[in-house]
Amino acid sequence: MRYELCDHTADIAVAATGDSLESAFAAVANGLAAASCDEFEDAGGERFSVAVDAESREALLFDYLDELIYRRDIRGELPVDHRVDAVSGPGSGTGERSDTGTDEWSLEASARGVxxxxxxxxxxxxxxxxxxxxxxxxxxxxxxVVFDV
Structure with a gap:
């Protein structure tokens, strides 16, 4: 799992990779944290859980990142050290429609709130x-993913 911050006109983008969908989601979230702050490793903070549902894989990534930004704004904490434990959806992560006909995606994750x-x-x-x-x-x-700054 890795990420890279990329300049993007007046915004900032994160390019990320991962061996699994979970690790790719976590890498983007870690990139979001790095775009927000240069140093946070020794700043403390408690872990919290995140659960998100969405209608597509891309919407799930968007909603997950949006939830992290919302929590920062509401709780006054920067989410860091992201762990995505499970991403589930149609076709077991392949993006294909499931036999049940549902298109629902879900994510279970955690982060530390600095x-x-x-x-x-x-x-x-x-x-x-x-x-x-x-x-x-x-x-x-x-x-x-591009973020508005």
């Missing part, structure tokens, strides 16, 4: 669908 009072964080306003990519590649998954 108090914003303990760090010097930049504001990331929102996740966008602009240029969003989430695709299976040889050996894993690639994701590209």
């Amino acid at each position: 108090p914003l009072t303990e760090i010097d964080a930049r504001e990331i306003k929102a996740v966008t669908y602009s240029e969003m990519r989430l695709e299976r590649v040889d050996g894993g998954w690639e994701a590209y």
